[in-house]
Amino acid sequence: MTAQTTLFEAYKQTKYKHTGHGPRNVNVLKTVMDEIDGERLSDMYGNGRTINPFEEKMAEFLGKEAAVFFPSGTMAQQIALRIWADEKGTKKIGYHPLSHLEIHEENGIRELHGLEPVLLTDRNHVVELEDITKLEENPACILLELPQREIGGQLPSYQTLEQISAYCREQGIKLHLDGARLLEILPFYQKTAAEVSALFDSVYLSFYKGIGGIAGAILAGDKDLISQSKVWKRRHGGDLISLYPYTLSADYYFEQRKDQMALYYEQAKTLASFYNECPDILTVPREPVSNMFHVHVNAKRDVLEPILIDIYEETDLGLTGFLGDTADGTLYFEVNVGDAYANVPQITVEKAFQLLREKLQKMYVKGV
Amino acid sequence: MTAQTTLFEAYKQTKYKHTGHGPRNVNVLKTVMDEIDGERLSDMYGNGRTINPFEEKMAEFLGKEAAVFFPSGTMAQQIALRIWADEKGTKKIGYHPLSHLEIHEENGIRELHGLEPVLLTDRNHVVELEDITKLEENPACILLELPQREIGGQLPSYQTLEQISAYCREQGIKLHLDGARLLEILPFYQKTAAEVSALFDSVYLSFYKGIGGIAGAILAGDKDLISQSKVWKRRHGGDLISLYPYTLSADYYFEQRKDQMALYYEQAKTLASFYNECPDILTVPREPVSNMFHVHVNAKRDVLEPILIDIYEETDLGLTGFLGDTADGTLYFEVNVGDAYANVPQITVEKAFQLLREKLQKMYVKGV
Structure with missing residues (x-):
């Protein structure tokens, strides 16, 4: 040394x-491109064969009515939370103090969307049912990150998830899954992606973590959520003329690594x-x-x-x-x-x- | 028939x-990828050899201190206008009634940034000096789109540009160039990109219009603007882990078509x-x-x-x-x-x- x-x-x-x-090198993309017919047409602003069938496949995989591909999870999640906040008429959103939104997004949730995050529990623990039941005011939405990345990828018990989901439904609180690493937790819970997602109103999944794609994310939920999300995607500047370098690689590595x-x-x-x-x-x-x-x-x-x-x-x-x-x-x-x-x-x-x-x-x- | x-x-x-x-097909990307060493490492959240040298090259081309690559012009322009509005302490922004921001972005400028656009002139004319001098209140920023795409790509005279620039500087109004098609107008004006850009405080250039890349945009200006833009890029969800499919293709087709x-x-x-x-x-x-x-x-x-x-x-x-x-x-x-x-x-x-x-x-x- x-x-x-x-x-x-x-x-x-x-x-x-x-x-x-x-290594995250250019070969990650070249490997995908080598498999694709060069004559295949680009998606155009969210439409076309290189994006919509993959969105439909992911909606089905997650057991939701619809899904939309985003260039990033940052964009997808802020948008889901904004839509739920507008629907509920309150700016309060509950999440873990080490949530991606709180520590990696330069406060976009507040600066762009004017939302008011409520930090549940302390930094070293996962969110438990009582962190939600004890809130004095119901937020529009609770975001759960599974696994909780910044504390080593810890998880609540599946029973806790079910209880939180039931409580939120009863209280009219929307429940959003930060499932950046959703596939990675399925073997522990012994559940399918659709089974876990069924506990939530909206689900985000990343394609460059366990799946190992180039970039990009899916947001899935009911048709109305996804339809509104597409409007917000355009507002955010995420409705690119061509997202195919990301959608094609997401699909490729999803198939290669999901199992x-x-x-x-x-x-x-x-x-x-x-x-x-x-x-x-x-x-x-x-x-x-x-x-x-x-x-x-x-x-x-x-x-x-x-x-x-x-x-x-x-x-x-x-x-x-x-x-x-x-x-x-x-x-x-x-x-x-x-x-x-x-x-x-x-x-x-x-x-x-x-x-x-x-x-x-x-x-x-x-x-x- | x-x-x-x-x-x-x-x-x-x-x-x-x-x-x-x-055709906008996958070959547009494959052609670029065939030229790139597969071992070349991805950019990482805006840093690395596949993004920063290209940003520096574009800053120099546009005669500005610094530049930052964005996935889209929608994102780049909203952010530039937001920064100028925050700096000036007024929410008013002046632009053409058929500006991209007004008709193609689902009102992101208002819904995400809370800005208050002032529509200069009528739909069929380009912005002239008097459209700005007659404003009762100075906006934070004037955006000029050159050429004005929705009316066939019309342009004001170069003398008008110089007058508008001088007036804005005198009045402390920031001047932003929607230069999505900046290269396309240089032969008519008989000016370099840097000469035109020198009239403006911030400049955006698109890579998938005349240049014919996959997607993406550059925002150029002084160091402080660009430094703040990177924070807003993250807030918008545009600071992707990997933008290289866009940066590499932007660079490739820029070289191929700029002349x-x-x-x-x-x-x-x-x-x-x-x-x-x-x-x-x-x-x-x-x-x-x-x-x-x-x-x-x-x-x-x-x-x-x-x-x-x-x-x-x-x-x-x-x-x-x-x-x-x-x-x-x-x-x-x-x-x-x-x-x-x-x-x-x-x-x-x-x-x-x-x-x-x-x-x-x-x-x-x-x-x-």
Whole structure:
């Protein structure tokens, strides 16, 4: 390890990763394009054979009347919430304090739509029924993110989902699913996408996370919601003349990976158990409930980074390129299992975790 | 001609068109992808080698400090206007009554941004200096669309542009260029893109019109505007993880077509003169000032459609697939000259216009 080597640089250099589907490079699109007849006509502002049949297929997959393809989930979700707020005549929307809308969208929900988010529960827990029943005023809509990405992809019990859904229906509160990673949780719940979606009035699904497409999202719900969403999509500047680079790749990788989620989930559980065997490491959740989890390491950055870099250089396996800080002073990183893990030789995985255990053990003994 | 044949169907069947760059099919993207190294990494949320160098190149081309790529012009322009309105502390924005924002964006400017458009001039004229000087209250920003697409691509004189620019600067009114078709007007004005842009505080340019890319737009201006625009781009849901299908194709076709605009302009003037030799036809403008013009035909739909369909079937040249109604009871369609025209055999063009002249003459004599 040279003094100049940063964790990110060392990570990039490794041949193997245990996260993701491989590099996000132009080949991801070329692979799709190679399968498509060049004479096939572009969609035109949301219409045409490269977009509408895929929307219909996703509506059916999600068990909803209709669906519309968006360039991004940010756009899809703000729009769904705005429509529900307008319908209910209140600007209040309930969601988790670490919701994508709250921390990754520069406040679009407030600045563009004038909505008033109500933060349910605290940062480290998933939303439970009582977080909703105890609200003094009913919001127009509750958004549930399944799994809750920023806390390692945790999930409420399925019974809780059913109770929340029943309560919201009884109270006239719309229930929206941030299902960016919906497919990834189906093996844990042992449900179909349509079964989970049936608990919700509107559902968003992303195509570049577990599915590994280029970009894009689906919003599904009843016909009236989707019809209004198309008007808002145009207002947002999302009704592009051509979305086919995204729709075609979404469809391609959806077909390729929709049935792989159970495998990723099993592999995530195995990987998490390897991490949990190391001193001063705990995964969140302890046992993953999807293809993802967070690794929390009780170590100092200037100690942990050289350890990881050594492991990357010795094994050619990259574990993470980034270490975040948690509120309680530990370091963390995210693991998302995809196609890449299957390409890592078993002996490489074993070697990397053996080194990680040993090096953390030494650190522990030295008390650094 | 069969009774069932519609104008649009007959148009689609023709081998040649005198408008556009050819079919908007998947080959438009494949052609670009074939030139790109598959190992090249995707942009990531607005950063990376597939987006930033192109933004810098376009900033330089437009003579501005900075530029940011957007998935759509709808998004880019609303955002520029919002930033100028916030800076000036007034919600008023002045533009033409047939501006894209007014008629094609489902009122996003009002519904998303709460701005208050002031419609300058009447529908059939371009914005002149006095349309601005006579305003009782200064708006935050004036948007000029050059050329004014919905009235055939008309332009004010360059002197008028200079006067408007000087007046706006003096009055502290921001001036924004809807330059969706900026390249297309440079041969008429005999100016560079940077020279025209220098009259404006912010400039938008589209990549799928004269340039013929897949989709996407550039917004250019000073560093502060562009920095704020990136925040709003995220709020709008336009800060996609990957925009490279659009940025790479924008760059490719920009290079391919930026120097073709003078040719398209000359061809448009020739084509317009052919139309103007026909009875009951007038082009708007009479002599084009870009690659585009509108054809106004003083005829009834049920008379003109069969005439056009006959010509398409006899010559294999499609003139238009669509006839619109003007306010004064004539029919009209748009002509945009691009690469396709050069592929039409000269004899086919001559034959088509000979037929059009003869058939309209007969109609005229019969008094239908």
